[in-house]
Amino acid sequence: xxxxxxxxxxxxxxxxxxxxxxxxxxxxxxxxxxxxxxxxxxxxxxxxxxxxxxxxxxxxxxxxxxxxxxxxxxxxxxxxxxxxxxxxxxxxxxxxxxxxxxxxxxxxxxxxxxxxxxxxxxxxxxxxxxxxxxxxxxxxxxxxxxxxxxxxxxxxxxxxxxxxxxxxxxxxxxxxxxxxxxxxxxxxxxxxxxxxxxxxxxxxxxxxxxxxxxxxxxxxxxxxxxxxxxxxxxxxxxxxxxxxxxxxxxx
Numbered sequence: 001x002x003x004x005x006x007x008x009x010x011x012x013x014x015x016x017x018x019x020x021x022x023x024x025x026x027x028x029x030x031x032x033x034x035x036x037x038x039x040x041x042x043x044x045x046x047x048x049x050x051x052x053x054x055x056x057x058x059x060x061x062x063x064x065x066x067x068x069x070x071x072x073x074x075x076x077x078x079x080x081x082x083x084x085x086x087x088x089x090x091x092x093x094x095x096x097x098x099x100x101x102x103x104x105x106x107x108x109x110x111x112x113x114x115x116x117x118x119x120x121x122x123x124x125x126x127x128x129x130x131x132x133x134x135x136x137x138x139x140x141x142x143x144x145x146x147x148x149x150x151x152x153x154x155x156x157x158x159x160x161x162x163x164x165x166x167x168x169x170x171x172x173x174x175x176x177x178x179x180x181x182x183x184x185x186x187x188x189x190x191x192x193x194x195x196x197x198x199x200x201x202x203x204x205x206x207x208x209x210x211x212x213x214x215x216x217x218x219x220x221x222x223x224x225x226x227x228x229x230x231x232x233x234x235x236x237x238x239x240x241x242x243x244x245x246x247x248x249x250x251x
Contacts, residue, residue: 001047006030007040009060014097014104015053029054063124064097064105065240066090067221070119071229072211076110083113089230090121098123108132109191117142117215118223120235120243131218131243137189138243139174141217142196146182146205154203158186162202167192171199185216219243 004012010021010030022040024030030037031052032044049060070076074086086107087095095104108120108131122128130136155178161170175187186196197207207213216223221242227233235243 001045003043004046005041005043006037009044009046009049009051010053011099012046012097013058013060014093014095014099016096017099024053058093061234063127064094064122065124065127065235066094066105066121066232067223067227067235067239068119068121068232069223069227069229070111070116072114072116075113076107076119086119090232094232111215112194112197112213114210115213115215116211116229117213118218118221119215120218121232132191134190138219139187139189139217140191140215141175142186142188143179143214143216144184144186144196144200145208145212146184146200147208147212148205149181150178150184150205152178154205155184157203158199162199164192164195164198164202171195173199 006025007018007021010016010024011018015021015024025040026038028036028038032049046060047062051058051060068086068089070086073083074089075081075083076086078085078087087104090105097104105121105123106128108122108128111117111119120131131138155176158173158176161172163170171190171192173186174189176184178184186199188195192198196213200207219242221239
């Protein structure tokens with residue numbers, strides 16, 4: 001396995017410029033297996049390396065793949081206009097990793113400020129493109145709370161296809177079913193602007209303004225029940241496999 005200088009490892013993980021990272025090490029603020037390392041040029045095998053920086057435990061990740069439980073009232077933008085940015089929910093190293101103009105992770109697609117649920121973030125451009133591209137038809141499952149009761153005719157229209165005002169080609173739900181009098185589960189494989197809200201409007205209903213739309217699943221990856229709104233975690237290898245899997249019919 002390829003070794004890297006410790007200052008380069010810290011730099012790649014977002015702990016500051018190379019000079020800042022070297023300074024952290026020289027001050028004894030970086031430990032490995034409980035031992036302070038004071039030589040910035042000391043080399044370690046980066047893959048699988050665990051270390052602490054100023055008491056904060058960290059693990060080396062060559063690429064960042066994260067899930068965030070997006071709360072309501074946050075924008076998926078680096079430069080939000082009205083509400084705080086989702087990126088403020090992440091620790092500084094995640095936002096700064098890699099350095100340069102394109103530092104940090106990027107959201108894979110966007111959720112509206114009032115939409116909650118599963119959001120993926122990464123600094124892997126190929127992964128972001130694959131997950132975002134409509135060509136790959138990655139299914140996303142939404143839990144919808146409608147203003148008015150949902151009936152079977154609305155469900156059938158969503159499954160057979162509705163026309164949105166910017167495209168004459170009908171868009172269809174990959175799966176759809178009632179979960180309550182005013183609630184339904186809707187699976188989409190494309191990501192047009194405000195698509196869920198516009199599809200619900202097209203069948204004569206509307207999504208409730210606040211907390212009416214929640215993304216619960218991407219592929220076979222379900223938002224964990226113990227990941228509270230505003231919390232994030234690294235994706236595991238199993239999570240990454242689940243993202244590419246097709247949800248069971250009727251999800």
